[in-house]
Amino acid sequence: MMLQNPSSKYRAFPPVNLSARQWPDNAITRPPIWMSTDLRDGNQALIEPMSPEKKLRFFEMLVKIGLKEIEVGFPSASQTDFDFVRKLIDEDRIPEDVTIIVLTQSRDELIRRTVDSAVGARRAIVHLYNSVAPVFRKVVFGMTREQITEIAVSGTKLVKELVKQHPQTDWGFEYTPESFSTTELDFSKHICDAVSDIWQPTPHNKMIVNLPSTVECSTPNVYADQIEWMSRKLARRDSLIISVHPHNDRGTAVASAELAIMAGADRVEGCLFGNGERTGNVDLVTLAMNLYTQGVHPGLDFSDIDAVRQVVEECNQLPVHPRHPYAGDLVFTAFSGSHQDAIKKGFAQQKPNTLWEVPYLPIDPADLGRSYDAVIRVNSQSGKGGMAYLLEQEFGLSLPRRLQIEFSRAVQAVADASGREIAAKEIHAIFCSEYFDQASPYAYSAHKMVEDSSNDEPVQIDITLAHRQASLSLQGGGNGPIDAFVNALGLDIKLMDYHEHAIGSGANAKAACYVELRLENGPTMFGAGIDSNIVTASFKAVLSAVNRQLVRAEKELAVAQ
Ligand SMILES: CC(=O)SCCNC(=O)CCNC(=O)[C@H](O)C(C)(C)COP(=O)(O)OP(=O)(O)OC[C@H]1O[C@@H](n2cnc3c(N)ncnc32)[C@H](O)[C@@H]1OP(=O)(O)O
């Protein structure tokens, strides 16, 4: 089956008639007021809503992160939600600087129960909503604009009357024209003005007007236009907090929220990691960390993102996607060779407390409490940089550049053959079998050196080797130990390059040596040796290179025959 022509079933979202729009030139220089609706919009969208214990755990985590406004439920919907709000209040679990929000439809009995649930809180916001878009007016309610306005106005009057009876609580009020983004702007303004006319907010006691994209139906620039239009035209603007509540149906909730802030929104409602109805609410983590990477502190603390993710996954019973911005398992991982190379160079050059300049990584993983361990992983798409990085990070082996190139072919062959990721341990095992463990035909057994500066060849050496299992004693002299060792072997060896470094320190320190040499007329090849004695390590490296050359030559001969 083919996708049908959509033009008779769907139509383009109309643009907003907004002259001289300001928002495209604005930048976000401070964080909005954040409101978490995880325990309400997030919870109502779960396959299994949270138990009271999980809700409490989630609430405490939100407080720890730094959320000052938390929508704790829809208390008239269920006894569980009502009891949870009462528990928070009666057990004095709400910190002084945190305000709880309780949501209700604009219906008499639901409003009464909602206010009851929050009585006694230090501060609480009653959040009233009704849907206002044409499709709701027509399909759900069968009502005119006037009747829909009356639902909002009568609900606001009732909230005002009820909260007056409980002056011990500092009451705030939030009104949402649900489905705002698909509503005619003049009607949204009309209904919000009618509500604020009843509530009578002041600059010192503001009312929240929350303008949701209940279902995201347009590009983010259209939403921004809608917000700027409202921000310009709403009555009593200086007494209002304009809030946005983007959903993610088109996958652009984060962009919508960001452009909406540029367009005048003061507050954002969303959920951690974008949980929520259908495709979710806007993700507060991404929004906050996007700000952080622009040099603006979001006022929320995600410095241990894995701990936050763990609580959210356990409470929501939903996994966070491995590629989720900032938090997914794979977002600080590079598989492809050129990325690994650039990241490795970036890390090497990045100085503490300077501007972050590591290619491909928009943020320092350490700022989220993530380690660098997972940054580079190796599969068939990887190059030398990745495997060299892992060998160095995990095993302290710092391979010279030309050895990296040579060794990457061995890893590539394994990755290609298996078609899967090669873990650091496996890379190390391949390195050991390719270089350190090359013990045939020659294996090192022992050596003894005599230094005699009066001699033309100041270093004399006795070596004992195993050659195809038979013991072999050799003597030689040279300018230094390696020269003497090579001379003692009596082979046509040309030493091209030599590197050494220590691994670890103190009594357990070891030395790693890498030599590149040519045997007879063969190609240059590397060998590597490791030992607690640096001279022994260098002899082992020479034998490793010689053995690799001889094995290669034997194989070539076998193929030729
Ligand atoms: C976009 C959002 O996320 S909004 C939040 C949505 N969240 C939830 O709905 C979760 C909790 N809700 C519930 O548990 C239930 O809906 C309750 C308890 C609130 C109400 O349950 P019920 O009384 O059975 O009503 P029901 O859920 O069927 O709601 C539909 C009725 O409410 C009316 N209604 C819906 N929203 C509103 C509103 N905001 N204001 C006034 N009336 C409303 C509808 O017109 C319909 O009325 P009708 O039955 O006369 O046709």
Ligand SMILES: CC(C)C(=O)C(=O)O
């Ligand atoms: C009730 C409002 C805030 C809502 O959840 C929505 O419009 O998505």
